[in-house]
Amino acid sequence: MRLLLIAAPGGGKGTQGELLAARFGVQHISSGDVLRAAADAGTPAGREAAAYQRRGDLVPDQIVFDLLIPVVAAAAARGGYILDGFPRTLPQAMKAAEIGLERDLTLDAAVYLHVPEPVLVERLLARARPDDTPEVIEHRLQVFADTTSPLIDYYRRDRGILVEVDADQPPEVIADEIQARLEDMSRTSG
Numbered sequence: 001m002r003l004l005l006i007a008a009p010g011g012g013k014g015t016q017g018e019l020l021a022a023r024f025g026v027q028h029i030s031s032g033d034v035l036r037a038a039a040d041a042g043t044p045a046g047r048e049a050a051a052y053q054r055r056g057d058l059v060p061d062q063i064v065f066d067l068l069i070p071v072v073a074a075a076a077a078r079g080g081y082i083l084d085g086f087p088r089t090l091p092q093a094m095k096a097a098e099i100g101l102e103r104d105l106t107l108d109a110a111v112y113l114h115v116p117e118p119v120l121v122e123r124l125l126a127r128a129r130p131d132d133t134p135e136v137i138e139h140r141l142q143v144f145a146d147t148t149s150p151l152i153d154y155y156r157r158d159r160g161i162l163v164e165v166d167a168d169q170p171p172e173v174i175a176d177e178i179q180a181r182l183e184d185m186s187r188t189s190g
């Protein structure tokens with residue numbers, strides 16, 4: 001199982017990533033966590049990533065690819081992954097698709113967790129991570145709308161692998177719905 005989760009900040013990618021990874025017996029890979037871990041380790045790439053994360057800006061693609069590809073490749077070799085937060089832009093998705101032809105990035109499905117904006121803001125303010133201040137939240141939501149949301153149409157129209165779910169529901173209900181939709185998908189595609 002190779003799955004990508006797409007959601008606005010606060011959309012529940014992390015929660016679903018963990019639930020689905022446990023259900024499918026594959027690794028949950030959070031790009032935000034991988035980047036934060038590199039920052040904590042104090043590597044040059046990690047320190048650079050941290051500066052972008054603090055402001056709610058996207059980390060440059062080269063850093064993201066350098067840090068994420070080895071993690072994704074290792075998980076693919078062990079049977080798959082639930083990717084949460086990478087690819088996050090059209091250029092990242094295109095490059096991932098290109099690499100995927102030869103390597104480990106070919107997705108079975110992309111799942112868009114849809115949550116109304118007021119609910120997102122409420123969840124983020126309750127979480128209180130360092131990049132969860134009102135100003136940075138507003139900026140991250142804008143970055144999602146401008147830069148990440150085009151991925152939804154890309155995976156729907158160009159790739160035909162999008163699954164959209166109402167993610168303003170209890171986590172287990174959302175996971176059930178995703179699982180059912182994925183089963184439908186694999187039945188119809190043979």
Ligand code: ADP
Pocket residue numbers: 007008009010011031032033035052053054056057058059060064084085086087088089092140
């Ligand atoms: P959220 O989705 O709630 O904003 P994440 O942990 O997924 O939380 O991401 C936090 C930050 O990590 C982002 O604001 C961005 O700076 C960085 N980041 C995560 N994934 C990527 C990516 N694929 N490309 C660029 N930056 C990323």
